[in-house]
Amino acid sequence: xxxxxLVAALAGSAVTALVALAAYRLASARxxxxxxxxxxxxxxxxxxxxxxxxxxxxVHEQHMQELEATLAQLRDELKTQSDSADAVxxxxxxxxxxxxxxxxxxxxxxxxxxxxxxxxxxxxxxxEQMISLMTQNQDMHTxxxxxxxxxxxxxxxxxxASIEAARAGAAGRGFAVVAxxxxxxxxxxxxxxxxxRDSLHRNDLxxxxxxxxxxxGGKMIAASxxxxxxxxNQFHATLH
Amino acid sequence: MGxxxxxxxxxxxxxxxFFRAIRSRxxxxxxxxxxxxxxxxxxAHSLSDGNLVILTISGIAFRLLLILxxxxxxxxxxxxxREESERPFLEVFLEICNLCCGAVNQELxxxxxxxxxxxxxxxxARCRPYLEALKPEFxxxxxVSINDAVRLGATICMCAHAPIDFVAEASALEDTSGELxxx
Numbered sequence: 001x002x003x004x005x006l007v008a009a010l011a012g013s014a015v016t017a018l019v020a021l022a023a024y025r026l027a028s029a030r031x032x033x034x035x036x037x038x039x040x041x042x043x044x045x046x047x048x049x050x051x052x053x054x055x056x057x058x059v060h061e062q063h064m065q066e067l068e069a070t071l072a073q074l075r076d077e078l079k080t081q082s083d084s085a086d087a088v089x090x091x092x093x094x095x096x097x098x099x100x101x102x103x104x105x106x107x108x109x110x111x112x113x114x115x116x117x118x119x120x121x122x123x124x125x126x127x128e129q130m131i132s133l134m135t136q137n138q139d140m141h142t143x144x145x146x147x148x149x150x151x152x153x154x155x156x157x158x159x160x161a162s163i164e165a166a167r168a169g170a171a172g173r174g175f176a177v178v179a180x181x182x183x184x185x186x187x188x189x190x191x192x193x194x195x196x197r198d199s200l201h202r203n204d205l206x207x208x209x210x211x212x213x214x215x216x217g218g219k220m221i222a223a224s225x226x227x228x229x230x231x232x233n234q235f236h237a238t239l240h
Numbered sequence: 241m242g243x244x245x246x247x248x249x250x251x252x253x254x255x256x257x258f259f260r261a262i263r264s265r266x267x268x269x270x271x272x273x274x275x276x277x278x279x280x281x282x283x284a285h286s287l288s289d290g291n292l293v294i295l296t297i298s299g300i301a302f303r304l305l306l307i308l309x310x311x312x313x314x315x316x317x318x319x320x321x322r323e324e325s326e327r328p329f330l331e332v333f334l335e336i337c338n339l340c341c342g343a344v345n346q347e348l349x350x351x352x353x354x355x356x357x358x359x360x361x362x363x364x365a366r367c368r369p370y371l372e373a374l375k376p377e378f379x380x381x382x383x384v385s386i387n388d389a390v391r392l393g394a395t396i397c398m399c400a401h402a403p404i405d406f407v408a409e410a411s412a413l414e415d416t417s418g419e420l421x422x423x
């Protein structure tokens with residue numbers, strides 16, 4: 001009996017164990033299945049994420065290429081700009097050099113104009129000659145005036161001689177002829193003296209007019225040179 | 241040299257400028273009456289008397305001689321000397337003539353940029369007829385009377401070797417002071 005019970009108990013245990021085993025297997029199969037499904041889902045998610053990342057990498061690579069292209073373009077542009085800046089710098093230097101040269105020339109021009117203004121002194125020197133010439137003319141006027149008064153005196157003397165000759169009658173005839181001749185000579189001398197006086201007046205006028213023209217012309221040239229000098233100085237000032 | 245080297249406008253302009261200068265510089269007071277008539281007209285100043293003050297304005301193409309004739313009589317001396325008794329008459333009068341010529345020069349500079357002016361010089365009035373020897377293109381003489389007391393002679397003698405043509409702008413301020421008496 002006990003054996004039966006033991007067998008039965010063993011059998012029962014065995015059955016229970018089998019049932020438990022079966023239940024365990026079933027449960028584990030279910031768990032495996034669930035885990036696999038989960039793994040599959042996660043794999044799918046991962047592959048999706050991986051695809052998205054690949055896509056992103058592609059996009060980024062494209063961006064990078066674009067950026068590199070832009071960079072290359074910018075580098076080219078920089079080179080071009082740098083080249084043209086060099087050219088401009090060279091041109092600027094040339095322009096500055098030429099400006100300096102122009103400034104130098106303007107200063108030279110101003111100095112030359114200032115130097116030539118000294119010509120005014122030359123014209124003044126010529127004008128001073130006029131005073132000397134006019135003094136000589138004045139001296140000739142005085143001498144001519146003296147000559148004229150002598151001639152007038154001779155006329156009076158010759159008139160007196162004629163009167164005395166007439167008084168002497170026949171004896172004075174020869175003397176009357178001489179007195180008349182002297183009067184005629186005095187008259188001619190008087191004419192000559194008048195003509196000489198007129199010539200001196202004419203000479204006074206032409207000498208004065210000529211030398212004044214020289215003096216005024218000299219001032220005109222000096223004034224013109226002053227304006228050239230001033231223009232050159234203004235030009236020089238604008239260059240610096 | 242043709243007769244038209246100096247245009248009629250230019251002659252008229254020089255004459256007007258000279259008249260303006262005479263009226264403004266030879267009168268000692270603004271209220272003084274200054275009459276200018278052509279020298280051959282009524283009661284003109286005898287041109288063989290006294291002395292001449294000669295001044296020259298030179299340009300590139302012309303020279304202009306301005307001549308003022310004066311008598312050193314009492315009326316003339318007292319008019320120009322006024323209260324000034326220390327300086328000799330001639331010195332004062334030459335300064336006035338210089339100012340008169342300077343005024344002409346100043347106005348002409350508006351039309352001719354290059355001009356120069358001489359200093360004055362005194363000659364006998366007997367020299368005046370020989371102005372013709374300078375072969376002027378424009379020669380005109382006037383009699384100037386100030387306050388009907390002081391009489392002066394004024395002559396323009398302009399020689400040109402290139403055509404001169406310009407019209408002086410009328411200065412309204414001074415042109416109204418009696419120029420119409422002449423024209």
